[in-house]
Amino acid sequence: MALKKRILIHDIARHLEVSIATVSLVLNGKAQESRISAALAQRVLSYVEEVGYKPNQLAKSLRTGKTHTIGLVVEDITNPFFAAVAGLIERKILAQGYRILYCSTNNDPVKTRDQLALFEEQHVDGYILALPGGVEAEIQALVRRGKPLVLFDRSLPGIQANTVVVDGAAGMYAGTQHLLAQGFRSVALVTLQTSQAHMVARRQGYSQALQEQYLPELVLEIDYEQAPEAIIERMQAFFQEHATCDAVLFTTNYLGVHGLEALRNLNRRIPEQLAVVCFDDNDLFRLYSPPITVVAQPLEALTESVISTLLTALTGSGEFSPPTQLQLAPNLVVRQSTIHPLRAGSS
Amino acid sequence: MALKKRILIHDIARHLEVSIATVSLVLNGKAQESRISAALAQRVLSYVEEVGYKPNQLAKSLRTGKTHTIGLVVEDITNPFFAAVAGLIERKILAQGYRILYCSTNNDPVKTRDQLALFEEQHVDGYILALPGGVEAEIQALVRRGKPLVLFDRSLPGIQANTVVVDGAAGMYAGTQHLLAQGFRSVALVTLQTSQAHMVARRQGYSQALQEQYLPELVLEIDYEQAPEAIIERMQAFFQEHATCDAVLFTTNYLGVHGLEALRNLNRRIPEQLAVVCFDDNDLFRLYSPPITVVAQPLEALTESVISTLLTALTGSGEFSPPTQLQLAPNLVVRQSTIHPLRAGSS
DNA sequence: CTGAAAGCGCTTACAG
DNA sequence: CTGAAAGCGCTTACAG
Numbered sequence: 001m002a003l004k005k006r007i008l009i010h011d012i013a014r015h016l017e018v019s020i021a022t023v024s025l026v027l028n029g030k031a032q033e034s035r036i037s038a039a040l041a042q043r044v045l046s047y048v049e050e051v052g053y054k055p056n057q058l059a060k061s062l063r064t065g066k067t068h069t070i071g072l073v074v075e076d077i078t079n080p081f082f083a084a085v086a087g088l089i090e091r092k093i094l095a096q097g098y099r100i101l102y103c104s105t106n107n108d109p110v111k112t113r114d115q116l117a118l119f120e121e122q123h124v125d126g127y128i129l130a131l132p133g134g135v136e137a138e139i140q141a142l143v144r145r146g147k148p149l150v151l152f153d154r155s156l157p158g159i160q161a162n163t164v165v166v167d168g169a170a171g172m173y174a175g176t177q178h179l180l181a182q183g184f185r186s187v188a189l190v191t192l193q194t195s196q197a198h199m200v201a202r203r204q205g206y207s208q209a210l211q212e213q214y215l216p217e218l219v220l221e222i223d224y225e226q227a228p229e230a231i232i233e234r235m236q237a238f239f240q241e242h243a244t245c246d247a248v249l250f251t252t253n254y255l256g257v258h259g260l261e262a263l264r265n266l267n268r269r270i271p272e273q274l275a276v277v278c279f280d281d282n283d284l285f286r287l288y289s290p291p292i293t294v295v296a297q298p299l300e301a302l303t304e305s306v307i308s309t310l311l312t313a314l315t316g317s318g319e320f321s322p323p324t325q326l327q328l329a330p331n332l333v334v335r336q337s338t339i340h341p342l343r344a345g346s347s
Numbered sequence: 348m349a350l351k352k353r354i355l356i357h358d359i360a361r362h363l364e365v366s367i368a369t370v371s372l373v374l375n376g377k378a379q380e381s382r383i384s385a386a387l388a389q390r391v392l393s394y395v396e397e398v399g400y401k402p403n404q405l406a407k408s409l410r411t412g413k414t415h416t417i418g419l420v421v422e423d424i425t426n427p428f429f430a431a432v433a434g435l436i437e438r439k440i441l442a443q444g445y446r447i448l449y450c451s452t453n454n455d456p457v458k459t460r461d462q463l464a465l466f467e468e469q470h471v472d473g474y475i476l477a478l479p480g481g482v483e484a485e486i487q488a489l490v491r492r493g494k495p496l497v498l499f500d501r502s503l504p505g506i507q508a509n510t511v512v513v514d515g516a517a518g519m520y521a522g523t524q525h526l527l528a529q530g531f532r533s534v535a536l537v538t539l540q541t542s543q544a545h546m547v548a549r550r551q552g553y554s555q556a557l558q559e560q561y562l563p564e565l566v567l568e569i570d571y572e573q574a575p576e577a578i579i580e581r582m583q584a585f586f587q588e589h590a591t592c593d594a595v596l597f598t599t600n601y602l603g604v605h606g607l608e609a610l611r612n613l614n615r616r617i618p619e620q621l622a623v624v625c626f627d628d629n630d631l632f633r634l635y636s637p638p639i640t641v642v643a644q645p646l647e648a649l650t651e652s653v654i655s656t657l658l659t660a661l662t663g664s665g666e667f668s669p670p671t672q673l674q675l676a677p678n679l680v681v682r683q684s685t686i687h688p689l690r691a692g693s694s
Numbered sequence: 695c696t697g698a699a700a701g702c703g704c705t706t707a708c709a710g
Numbered sequence: 711c712t713g714a715a716a717g718c719g720c721t722t723a724c725a726g
Binding site: 355356357367368371372375377402403404405406407408409410411 | 702703704706
């Protein structure tokens with residue numbers, strides 16, 4: 001029943017009849033440079049191991065300013081893309097002894113600002129960020145103060161910071177070209193009504209492909225704030241209004257999911273009546289009937305780049321170095337949703 | 348260019364010409380009980396607001412022992428169920444001023460132990476846990492030391508702790524009964540090879556429904572460690588071997604997803620050749636062709652219960668109170684994957 | 695190698 | 711209400 005009193009560095013020192021400094025130096029790997037004998041260091045280490053002493057991280061953090069904590073900010077942890085990113089980041093960074101604080105922004109700059117402030121109060125060592133617009137000033141301040149951070153998925157206009165993004169323009173260009181090559185001629189885009197960099201790029205890839213063929217654009221912009229039901233209804237109205245449209249690209253996975261539901265409600269056959277491409281892959285697209293052609297993001301490479309960039313900044317010499325800016329190539333995965341049985345190869 | 352020096356409580360006190368204690372007491376809402384005049388308190392508050400002073404949480408935590416951080420341990424953050432739980436928990440608890448540290452266990456007790464130790468070093472105030480078997484001793488120790496925690500999704504054998512689970516036995520019983528009522532007679536179960544409480548319960552619900560009808564069980568146990576490809580192959584072999592089986596229930600969403608892929612590879616028609624039920628819902632099941640009948644978990648109620656239980660423990664008087672043990676009812680959602688066109692209503 | 699000491703930035707009795 | 715002080719548990723020069 002007796003609560004074991006938490007053991008302190010002081011207890012270790014007293015038991016070994018050495019000074020607190022000695023214990024601390026050994027524990028922090030500074031035995032050599034402090035000219036502590038290997039034998040003594042070993043004695044300390046094995047006793048610490050024996051009694052299971054763990055330094056109080058709070059005290060350590062207060063003293064050193066390091067918390068070994070990373071703040072992960074995503075748009076929405078329930079979105080399969082961000083969940084996958086979170087999972088991969090976790091796997092890669094926990095092994096380095098870091099912990100992860102996370103939060104979802106839901107693209108709300110006010111909420112994001114609050115959360116960034118909380119992370120800062122908590123003294124996170126570094127940040128991994130997929131941000132909404134409207135927090136440029138806060139991020140600029142972090143950059144200026146030399147905080148290790150990396151933006152991913154989307155960059156922030158006017159901010160010079162480590163960034164790892166997927167080339168949305170190239171991806172959507174490839175997707176649109178693929179549709180055109182399959183003989184589709186009235187190609188719509190369903191995207192978000194936003195000026196965020198990644199969405200702008202994806203739309204631009206679509207536009208460019210159409211312009212090169214002198215084909216008109218047909219764009220539906222969805223308000224992120226809306227409830228799923230409203231989004232689905234909006235899409236249904238759009239597809240009914242534009243009945244001659246024979247192909248559509250969705251710029252995010254959840255727009256794609258809602259789009260499939262809208263098309264199912266309308267009984268549109270894919271790809272006979274409407275070909276479908278989505279940016280970003282997931283189980284649903286892969287197993288849907290018909291399987292959906294996607295512009296897949298390189299999740300493994302993306303997270304690997306994010307982590308290595310962050311670790312470099314974290315362990316950096318502290319001196320200024322130019323930000324790393326990476327743009328990764330997505331991968332067009334052609335499935336049946338864009339292979340028109342009658343038109344295939346007719347381009 | 349000049350780095351603004353971080354402002355300290357000392358600076359506030361000096362500027363207002365009051366004592367540090369006064370500032371601290373006002374900031375911690377103890378102005379009244381310390382008989383500090385409302386006017387002075389107001390002066391402090393507005394100056395603090397004006398200069399944007401934020402107390403250093405590390406120092407505060409070291410002193411008070413509270414970090415306002417919750418440790419969330421899930422099986423796998425990329426699993427839609429756990430991602431949904433994480434999202435809802437986040438939404439409900441960030442508003443209370445708590446931050447969330449998370450980690451995935453992948454059902455590995457060693458990894459789980461390491462992470463729990465990290466969380467403890469970090470002095471999290473409370474825990475929300477979906478655990479693998481093999482960490483009973485660690486949890487028992489947390490409980491004994493009065494740490495606020497709540498187990499969810501699955502209980503831990505022999506551990507008396509706050510627990511919020513979904514009634515898997517009732518859910519699978521209902522799903523199996525539904526299949527029998529639809530006229531299916533050779534009903535298989537695909538589950539995990541594990542002794543975890545939630546899986547045992549789900550299997551037991553299946554067994555009971557069959558036993559009541561004197562029907563034989565047909566169970567495939569999958570090893571969690573295997574790669575998806577291996578799991579799919581294993582399932583294909585199973586379904587080929589048991590060709591007369593006319594219905595199947597999957598006990599988790601990812602087993603269901605892999606199962607659908609296996610059945611697609613085998614060109615089995617659902618429900619004509621095989622009816623399908625899955626425990627846990629997601630977009631894929633809802634939009635699949637045909638839509639899949641599921642035993643849906645009450646996510647909103649589940650997370651609400653988890654949070655309120657944890658907050659009670661967190662703000663509790665510290666005195667012992669018996670653990671809260673909640674079991675929520677799941678909801679059978681019948682879709683076309685179990686409605687046999689020829690047999691419907693024939694039961 | 696050691697020991698005493700300062701300091702990270704707070705909170706909180708305590709005496710006045 | 712105030713002021714001085716202890717203390718949360720560490721790390722790290724510094725003099726010896």
